[in-house]
Amino acid sequence: MTPATTHTIDVPGAVLTYDVRPGSDADKTPLVMVASPMAAAGFTTLAGHFTDRTVVTYDPRQSERSKLTTDAHPTPQTHADDIHRVIQAAVGPGPVDVLASSGGAVNMLAFVAAHPDVVRTLVAHEPPLVSALPDRKTALAAIHDVRDTYERDGLGPGMAKFLALIMHSGEIPADWTDRPAPDPTQFGLPAEDDGSREDPMLGRDHIVNTTIYEPDYAAITAAPTRIVPAYGIESDGLITQRATIRVADALGVEPTRFPSDHGGFLGGEYGQTGNPDSFAARLREVLDA
Incomplete structure (x- = not known):
């Protein structure tokens, strides 16, 4: 596996740190992995399953290596702008595929509404959108x-x-x-x-800013991006699973089940282990569909 190169980029209100792992197949669509507030380190194991693709990960502005230069409280739109700048710096204008988990999935829904021509497929894994729940x-x-x-x-x-x-x-x-x-x-x-x-x-x-966010479902549906709302098979009944189903309903698509739980891709990062091998296989299957 080619070692990751680490870079920084100045954005309004922060200095972001991101990593690029070059892939072996230049014809493969780059794969961006985002979460929030989890940082790039959480995707170390999963990235190792996609050595054929260039993989981009980053630390959100409130996490680990990225530094804030303002006291403003970021919103999903703020993070969406950050991710757009990171993608442009790392791999150019696109297209890219994206695995977005937890708060990262919320931020990427905001991203697709604002930048509809960048992402080919977005796997939105367990967005904690309390705003979408009946309760x-x-x-x-x-x-x-x-x-x-x-x-x-x-x-x-x-x-x-x-x-x-x-x-x-x-x-x-x-x-x-x-x-x-x-x-x-x-x-x-x-x-x-x-x-x-x-x-x-x-x-x-x-x-609060992550869970109360209400996606622009009309703009997301109008975008050419293929949206795949996804949840773990061990997450049944939890807020993130219930929210994923509601997001899928709002977008008029079927949710997709992934192995394990909310952290199913983790391979010991942050002291948590899901089922990263099966998660990676399912992700590849979905992206290649």
């Missing part, structure tokens, strides 16, 4: 409660509420925010507040 009112209240808890009490209490929420199967009950707060230590999290508020998931309103 959006209670779910969004729960999201705001996570953010407020983090701002008030710190990472442990905020992240404990976040984990409890994303692990809940089915619609969010009306009394969710009135229930006793989960103990951070049961998730291996600190109960004490260290004063930091720079967590890439819970800080800078990332969790």
Whole structure:
């Protein structure tokens, strides 16, 4: 496998770091892998399955190697503009194929609406679009409660509420925010507040701005991009799976099932292991369809 080359690019409000892994077949469409707030490191194993393609990954502006130069809270449109600049710098105007996971899938839906001629196929893997859910009112209240808890009490209490929420199967009950707060230590999290508020998931309103975003479904449908909403077979009933189905309905397409769960492509990155071999095989099958 050809080693990745690392680059930086100045964008409004940030300096982004991205990696390019040259592929062995110049005729293959480049493959871009994006997530948010997860950084490029999370795609290390998956990228290794696509050595025939040039693979581009990057760190979102609030994550790891990328640095903010403004206090503004980024939105999916902000990230979409960042990704567009990275793609242009890395491989030119396109076309590209994209695997976008979690918040990255939300950002790429904004991307396709704004830049309809760049992406050939977008696999939108488990976008956490609470805005699309039938129980959006209670779910969004729960999201705001996570953010407020983090701002008030710190990472442990905020992240404990976040984990409890994303692990809940089915619609969010009306009394969710009135229930006793989960103990951070049961998730291996600190109960004490260290004063930091720079967590890439819970800080800078990332969790709110990502989940409340409402895609321009008309613009996305009008684009030539083939959209493949996808969810893991182990995610049934979870917010991300339910949102994926609603996005597919809004776009008039069928959702596609992938192996494993929300982190199915992970091969030990961040201490998590999904089923990356099967995930990669399914992704190749979908992209080559």
